[in-house]
Amino acid sequence: MTDTQGQSDNTPSQEQLRHVDDMVAKLREMRQLTNKAYREQRDTRNLNDKDMAALGYLSQEWGEGREVSPKDIAAHLGLSSATTTLVLDRLEADGYVTRRPSSTDRRAILLKPSSSMQEWTDQYPASLLRASFLDVAAGLACADVAIIEQYFAAVLDDVRQRLA
Structure with a gap:
């Protein structure tokens, strides 16, 4: 079967190639911008990559209403318990998290967000990217957003x- 320009279904047209190349360039620029924002936030706040990874995980989990323990962070990030303790000590000292005993298990510790956490979350590159996606999607029909989502999922x- 062919399209209106005589191309087979599996061979992209020149126009499709141009659109794909443009999308790849835009995705590359988006990655560069989010990487730059990540580095700036990390450096401005005097955090390291493990701290940023822990905060990103905590932000996601808390945003979805889940409780998080130090063991969860260690498992998710592949850290030893000693390294996890050092990360949490820094994050607690900087006002991002607090440790609290679990109400259901006296031996367990749960992490709770502290004063600096909301500001960090608002400035986290993933949060900024999501906000941009939402702002642009608000100007599109839901069906168009669904097509874009299906395209990204297929890619x-x-x-x-x-x-x-």
């Missing part, structure tokens, strides 16, 4: 298969 599936 991600294809990339996963190629990397497997």
Whole structure:
């Protein structure tokens, strides 16, 4: 089967190639901007990459209403308990988290957000990116947003298969 320009279904047209190249360039620029924002936030707040990874995980988990323990952070980030303790000591000293005993298990410790956490979350590059996606999506029809989401999902599936 061919399209209106005589191309087969599996061969992209010149116009499709141009659009794909433009999208890849925009995604590259988006990655560069978010990487720059990540580095600036990390450096401005005197955090290291493990601290940033822990805060990103905590932000996501708390945003979805889940409780988080130091063991959860260690498992998610692949850290030893000693390294996790050092990370949490720094984050607690800087006002991002507090440690509290669990109400259901006296031996367990749960992490709770502190005063600096909301500001950090608001400035986290993933939060800024999500806000930009939401602002742009608000100007589109839901059906158009669904098509874009399906396209990105299909591209991600294809990339996963190629990397497997």
